[in-house]
Amino acid sequence: MSEQLAPSAHRPFRAALLVLTVAAAVLSLVSLAAILVEYFSQVAVWPPLMAVGLWGLPIAFLGLVAMLLLSVRDRRLEDSAARRA
Template sequence: MNTADSPAPTQRIVTVLASAVALVSILSLAAVLIQYMVGATPFTALMAVGLYGLPVAFILLIVLVLLRVRDRRRS
Protein backbone atom coordinates (compact mmCIF):
# COMPACT_ATOMS: atom_id res chain seq x y z
CA MET A 1 0.00 0.00 0.00
CA ASN A 2 1.81 3.00 -1.28
CA THR A 3 0.50 6.31 -0.03
CA ALA A 4 1.54 9.78 -1.15
CA ASP A 5 3.88 10.15 1.84
CA SER A 6 5.79 6.88 1.58
CA PRO A 7 8.38 6.55 -1.18
CA ALA A 8 8.34 3.68 -3.63
CA PRO A 9 10.61 0.69 -2.94
CA THR A 10 12.85 1.72 -5.82
CA GLN A 11 13.33 5.14 -4.27
CA ARG A 12 14.16 3.62 -0.90
CA ILE A 13 16.76 1.36 -2.47
CA VAL A 14 18.38 4.23 -4.37
CA THR A 15 18.41 6.39 -1.22
CA VAL A 16 20.04 3.69 0.90
CA LEU A 17 22.53 2.87 -1.83
CA ALA A 18 23.52 6.52 -2.33
CA SER A 19 23.90 7.02 1.41
CA ALA A 20 26.02 3.90 1.82
CA VAL A 21 28.27 4.77 -1.12
CA ALA A 22 28.77 8.33 0.16
CA LEU A 23 29.52 7.13 3.69
CA VAL A 24 32.05 4.53 2.54
CA SER A 25 33.67 7.08 0.25
CA ILE A 26 34.00 9.69 2.99
CA LEU A 27 35.42 7.11 5.39
CA SER A 28 37.97 6.00 2.81
CA LEU A 29 39.02 9.61 2.18
CA ALA A 30 39.44 10.08 5.93
CA ALA A 31 41.57 6.92 6.07
CA VAL A 32 43.75 8.23 3.24
CA LEU A 33 44.22 11.55 5.06
CA ILE A 34 45.14 9.74 8.27
CA GLN A 35 47.66 7.61 6.40
CA TYR A 36 49.21 10.75 4.91
CA MET A 37 49.45 12.39 8.34
CA VAL A 38 51.14 9.33 9.82
CA GLY A 39 53.61 9.26 6.94
CA ALA A 40 52.49 5.97 5.43
CA THR A 41 51.74 5.44 1.78
CA PRO A 42 47.96 5.19 1.34
CA PHE A 43 46.48 2.17 -0.39
CA THR A 44 45.55 2.71 -4.01
CA ALA A 45 42.18 1.03 -3.51
CA LEU A 46 41.25 3.48 -0.73
CA MET A 47 42.08 6.43 -2.96
CA ALA A 48 40.03 4.93 -5.80
CA VAL A 49 37.01 4.42 -3.57
CA GLY A 50 37.28 7.98 -2.36
CA LEU A 51 37.70 9.45 -5.83
CA TYR A 52 34.94 7.49 -7.53
CA GLY A 53 32.52 6.94 -4.66
CA LEU A 54 31.34 10.51 -4.17
CA PRO A 55 30.53 11.11 -7.87
CA VAL A 56 28.63 7.80 -7.97
CA ALA A 57 26.64 8.84 -4.88
CA PHE A 58 25.90 12.20 -6.49
CA ILE A 59 24.66 10.48 -9.66
CA LEU A 60 22.45 8.22 -7.55
CA LEU A 61 20.97 11.28 -5.85
CA ILE A 62 20.22 12.80 -9.26
CA VAL A 63 18.48 9.54 -10.20
CA LEU A 64 16.47 9.78 -6.98
CA VAL A 65 15.38 13.32 -7.82
CA LEU A 66 14.34 12.23 -11.31
CA LEU A 67 12.32 9.33 -9.86
CA ARG A 68 10.53 11.71 -7.49
CA VAL A 69 9.76 14.14 -10.32
CA ARG A 70 8.38 11.29 -12.42
CA ASP A 71 6.15 10.13 -9.58
CA ARG A 72 4.82 13.61 -8.89
CA ARG A 73 3.99 14.16 -12.55
CA ARG A 74 2.04 10.89 -12.62
CA SER A 75 -0.11 11.85 -9.64
Protein backbone atom coordinates in the same frame (compact mmCIF):
# COMPACT_ATOMS: atom_id res chain seq x y z
CA MET B 1 -6.79 3.81 -10.60
CA SER B 2 -3.62 2.17 -11.91
CA GLU B 3 -1.99 5.60 -12.16
CA GLN B 4 -2.53 6.13 -8.45
CA LEU B 5 -0.68 2.88 -7.75
CA ALA B 6 2.24 3.68 -10.05
CA PRO B 7 4.26 5.90 -7.63
CA SER B 8 3.99 3.37 -4.81
CA ALA B 9 5.18 0.58 -7.12
CA HIS B 10 8.65 2.19 -7.23
CA ARG B 11 9.10 2.42 -3.46
CA PRO B 12 11.25 -0.72 -3.07
CA PHE B 13 13.49 0.48 -5.90
CA ARG B 14 13.64 3.96 -4.43
CA ALA B 15 14.46 2.59 -0.98
CA ALA B 16 17.26 0.44 -2.39
CA LEU B 17 18.60 3.40 -4.35
CA LEU B 18 18.54 5.53 -1.21
CA VAL B 19 20.41 2.92 0.83
CA LEU B 20 23.04 2.45 -1.89
CA THR B 21 23.48 6.21 -2.29
CA VAL B 22 23.92 6.82 1.42
CA ALA B 23 26.27 3.84 1.73
CA ALA B 24 28.41 5.12 -1.15
CA ALA B 25 28.59 8.59 0.39
CA VAL B 26 29.47 7.33 3.87
CA LEU B 27 32.06 4.85 2.62
CA SER B 28 33.64 7.51 0.46
CA LEU B 29 33.84 10.02 3.29
CA VAL B 30 35.32 7.42 5.64
CA SER B 31 37.89 6.41 3.03
CA LEU B 32 38.81 10.06 2.41
CA ALA B 33 39.34 10.53 6.13
CA ALA B 34 41.49 7.39 6.23
CA ILE B 35 43.51 8.68 3.26
CA LEU B 36 44.18 11.92 5.13
CA VAL B 37 45.26 10.01 8.24
CA GLU B 38 47.59 7.83 6.16
CA TYR B 39 48.98 10.86 4.35
CA PHE B 40 49.79 12.75 7.55
CA SER B 41 51.24 9.57 9.06
CA GLN B 42 53.49 9.35 5.99
CA VAL B 43 52.22 5.86 5.16
CA ALA B 44 51.64 4.68 1.59
CA VAL B 45 47.97 4.91 0.63
CA TRP B 46 46.32 1.60 -0.25
CA PRO B 47 45.11 1.89 -3.89
CA PRO B 48 41.61 0.37 -3.39
CA LEU B 49 41.05 2.85 -0.57
CA MET B 50 42.02 5.64 -2.95
CA ALA B 51 39.60 4.30 -5.56
CA VAL B 52 36.69 4.28 -3.09
CA GLY B 53 37.55 7.83 -2.09
CA LEU B 54 37.69 9.02 -5.67
CA TRP B 55 34.63 7.24 -7.05
CA GLY B 56 32.27 7.05 -4.04
CA LEU B 57 31.12 10.67 -3.93
CA PRO B 58 30.41 10.96 -7.68
CA ILE B 59 28.42 7.71 -7.52
CA ALA B 60 26.47 9.06 -4.54
CA PHE B 61 25.82 12.29 -6.45
CA LEU B 62 24.46 10.34 -9.42
CA GLY B 63 22.22 8.40 -7.03
CA LEU B 64 20.84 11.66 -5.64
CA VAL B 65 20.20 12.97 -9.16
CA ALA B 66 18.38 9.73 -10.02
CA MET B 67 16.22 10.06 -6.90
CA LEU B 68 15.43 13.67 -7.80
CA LEU B 69 14.39 12.67 -11.32
CA LEU B 70 12.19 9.87 -9.97
CA SER B 71 10.48 12.34 -7.62
CA VAL B 72 9.87 14.83 -10.43
CA ARG B 73 8.43 12.09 -12.63
CA ASP B 74 6.14 10.83 -9.87
CA ARG B 75 4.88 14.33 -9.12
CA ARG B 76 4.12 14.94 -12.78
CA LEU B 77 2.24 11.65 -12.96
CA GLU B 78 0.26 12.58 -9.86
CA ASP B 79 -0.54 16.05 -11.23
CA SER B 80 -1.70 14.68 -14.56
CA ALA B 81 -3.84 12.05 -12.79
CA ALA B 82 -5.37 14.76 -10.58
CA ARG B 83 -6.18 16.92 -13.60
CA ARG B 84 -7.97 14.04 -15.33
CA ALA B 85 -10.10 13.26 -12.31
